[in-house]
Amino acid sequence: MDGMPRPVTPGTDSVLKTGEEYKESLKDGRQLWVNGKKLDTVFDEPALAGGIDIMASMFDDQFTEQYGEATTTFDEKLGKWVGRSWQEPKTPEELVARRKMIEYTSEKTAGVFGRPPDLAPTIAIGIASLLDRFKGAKSAFDECQPDFAENVARYIEYGRENTITAAESLTGPQNDRTHGHAQAASLLQVKKISKDGVWISGAKSVGSVAAQSNEIIFTNLGYPDTPPEAKIWGASPINAEGIKLVSREMLSNPGADPFDHPINHKGEEADQLVVFDNVFVPKERIFNLGDASLWGLAGEATLWAHWHVLTRLMVKSEIYVGCAQLVTEVLGTGHFPGVQGVLGEIIEFNRAIRAFILAAEANADQAPNGTMRPDVTMITAGRLYTIRQYPYIVHQLQEICGQGLVMRFGKNAFENPEIGHHLAELLPGRDVTGMQKEALMNFIWDLTGSSLAGRVALFENVNAAPAPRLRERLFREFDRTEMVNRVKRMANLDF
Numbered sequence: 001m002d003g004m005p006r007p008v009t010p011g012t013d014s015v016l017k018t019g020e021e022y023k024e025s026l027k028d029g030r031q032l033w034v035n036g037k038k039l040d041t042v043f044d045e046p047a048l049a050g051g052i053d054i055m056a057s058m059f060d061d062q063f064t065e066q067y068g069e070a071t072t073t074f075d076e077k078l079g080k081w082v083g084r085s086w087q088e089p090k091t092p093e094e095l096v097a098r099r100k101m102i103e104y105t106s107e108k109t110a111g112v113f114g115r116p117p118d119l120a121p122t123i124a125i126g127i128a129s130l131l132d133r134f135k136g137a138k139s140a141f142d143e144c145q146p147d148f149a150e151n152v153a154r155y156i157e158y159g160r161e162n163t164i165t166a167a168e169s170l171t172g173p174q175n176d177r178t179h180g181h182a183q184a185a186s187l188l189q190v191k192k193i194s195k196d197g198v199w200i201s202g203a204k205s206v207g208s209v210a211a212q213s214n215e216i217i218f219t220n221l222g223y224p225d226t227p228p229e230a231k232i233w234g235a236s237p238i239n240a241e242g243i244k245l246v247s248r249e250m251l252s253n254p255g256a257d258p259f260d261h262p263i264n265h266k267g268e269e270a271d272q273l274v275v276f277d278n279v280f281v282p283k284e285r286i287f288n289l290g291d292a293s294l295w296g297l298a299g300e301a302t303l304w305a306h307w308h309v310l311t312r313l314m315v316k317s318e319i320y321v322g323c324a325q326l327v328t329e330v331l332g333t334g335h336f337p338g339v340q341g342v343l344g345e346i347i348e349f350n351r352a353i354r355a356f357i358l359a360a361e362a363n364a365d366q367a368p369n370g371t372m373r374p375d376v377t378m379i380t381a382g383r384l385y386t387i388r389q390y391p392y393i394v395h396q397l398q399e400i401c402g403q404g405l406v407m408r409f410g411k412n413a414f415e416n417p418e419i420g421h422h423l424a425e426l427l428p429g430r431d432v433t434g435m436q437k438e439a440l441m442n443f444i445w446d447l448t449g450s451s452l453a454g455r456v457a458l459f460e461n462v463n464a465a466p467a468p469r470l471r472e473r474l475f476r477e478f479d480r481t482e483m484v485n486r487v488k489r490m491a492n493l494d495f
C-alpha cells in the first residue's frame with residue numbers, strides 16, 4: 001500500500017495524532033522534577049517544551065504530501081492510515097521504507113535526538129521478532145500468569161492504533177559496579193503480586209525523552225544470578241502512580257535567536273532518572289515475569305534500535321559533509337590539499353556508514369515471526385566503526401572551521417550601530433557577508449561544540465551498549481567457522 005496517494009487527512013481515515021493531540025496527551029499529571037523543582041506540566045521547562053514542539057511537528061508532517069510516505073503506512077487490518085514508527089517490516093521494501101522514516105526523523109532533528117518517536121517502538125518490534133521464545137515462556141509466579149507473547153503483540157497494536165510515543169530504558173542507575181549484587185537495590189523488582197498484575201520498585205536510568213513521551217518500555221540488565229523478581233520486561237504509562245521523573249540539567253538554548261543557535265534554540269530531548277516507587281503494572285503490560293529463558297534476549301531485541309542509531313549517524317555524516325564543503329567555500333580554503341584531505345576523510349566516514357547500512361539490509365533475513373532482520377554483524381561492526389571515528393571526524397570538521405567556531409558574536413552585535421559596521425567590514429568570507437559566514441559557524445557550533453553537542457557526543461559513544469560490550473557481542477555473534485576452515489585448507493593444517 002506504500003506509494004498510495006498522500007496526504008492523509010486527520011480524522012476518519014487515519015488513527016494518526018496531530019501535533020496538538022500529541023501535546024495534549026502529555027498533560028496527564030506526570031511527576032517531573034528539573035533542577036530539583038517539581039513542574040506542574042512538562043511544558044513549564046522551555047527546553048523540554050521546545051523539544052516537544054519539534055516532535056509535534058513530526059506528527060503534523062504525517063499529513064503532508066512531502067513527508068507522508070516516509071512517516072505513514074496503510075494498515076490493511078485496521079483499514080486506516082497509521083504511523084510508520086510501529087510498523088513491523090515484513091519485506092525488504094518495508095525495511096527500506098522504515099529506514100527512510102529514520103532518515104526523516106534524523107534530518108528533522110539534525111541527528112541530535114537519539115530517541116525520536118520512531119526509536120522506542122523498535123524495541124517492541126524486536127521483542128515481537130522473538131515471539132516464538134516468548135510463547136514458550138511462563139511466569140515464575142503462580143499468582144500472576146500473563147500471556148507474554150499476546151501482550152507484546154497487543155502492545156504493538158496499541159502503540160500503532162494510538163500513535164504512542166515511548167522512552168525505552170534498559171540501563172540501571174550508575175552505582176558500584178564491582179559485582180552484580182551491588183546493583184541489586186536499584187534494579188526494578190517485583191514487590192507485590194496479584195492475579196491482575198504486579199507492583200514494582202527500583203529505577204531506570206538515562207531514560208532519554210521519558211518526560212516528553214506517553215510510555216516507557218523497561219527491562220533490567222542484570223547479573224548472572226539475578227532473582228526472578230528482577231527478571232522483568234514490560235511497559236507503563238509515564239504518568240502511572242509512583243513514577244517519578246528526575247531530569248538532568250538542560251543543555252540547549254530555548255528562546256535564543258535562531259541566528260545565534262540554529263539548532264539549540266529549539267530545545268532538546270532530555271534524559272531522566274525514572275524512579276518506580278511501588279508502581280502497578282497490569283498483567284496485560286508484562287512481557288516477562290521471572291522466566292529465565294527470556295533473560296538475556298535484550299541484545300537480540302535491540303537490533304532494530306542499533307540499526308536506528310547507525311542510520312541516524314549516516315544522516316548526520318551527510319550533514320557533516322555538507323557543512324565541511326560549505327566551510328571551504330565561505331573561507332576559500334578548498335584549494336589547500338590538506339583541507340581537501342580533511343574533506344576526503346569526512347566523505348569516507350559517510351560512505352563507510354552507508355555501506356554498513358546497505359550491507360545490513362542486503363544481508364537481512366526474516367525472524368521467525370517474519371520481521372526483516374538487518375544483518376547484526378554489519379550493524380555491530382558499523383556501530384564500532386562510528387564510535388571510534390566520531391570524535392575524530394568532529395575534530396576534523398572543527399579544525400577546518402578555525403577561529404570561526406569560537407569568534408561568533410551573535411545577531412545583536414551585527415545589528416548594533418556602534419560595532420556592527422566593524423564586524424561587517426572585518427569579517428566577510430568568500431562571496432558571503434560576515435553575518436552569513438557566522439550563520440554557518442553557529443550551526444556547526446550547535447552541532448559539534450555546544451553543551452548539547454557534548455551530550456550528544458557522549459550519547460554516540462555509549463548509547464545502546466558501549467564499545468567494549470559491542471566488541472564482545474561481535475565476538476559472540478560472528479560465525480568464524482568457514483574462515484577457520486579455509487585457513488586450515490590453505491595451510492594444510494591437520495587439526
Ligand SMILES: Cc1cc2nc3c(=O)[nH]c(=O)nc-3n(C[C@H](O)[C@H](O)[C@H](O)COP(=O)(O)OP(=O)(O)OC[C@H]3O[C@@H](n4cnc5c(N)ncnc54)[C@H](O)[C@@H]3O)c2cc1C
Nearest residue numbers: 168169170171174206207208458459462463464465466468
Ligand atoms: C546521553 C545518553 C543517553 C542515553 N539514553 C539511554 C536510553 O534512552 N535508554 C537506555 O537504556 N540507556 C541509555 N543510555 C545509557 C547507555 O546505554 C549506557 O550509558 C551504556 O550502556 C553504559 O552503561 P553505564 O553508563 O551504566 O556504564 P557503567 O556500567 O557505569 O560503566 C562505565 C564504563 O565502564 C566500562 N564497562 C562497564 N561494564 C563493562 C563490561 N561488562 N565490560 C567492559 N567494559 C565495561 C564501559 O566503558 C562503560 O562505559 C544513555 C546514555 C547517555 C550518555
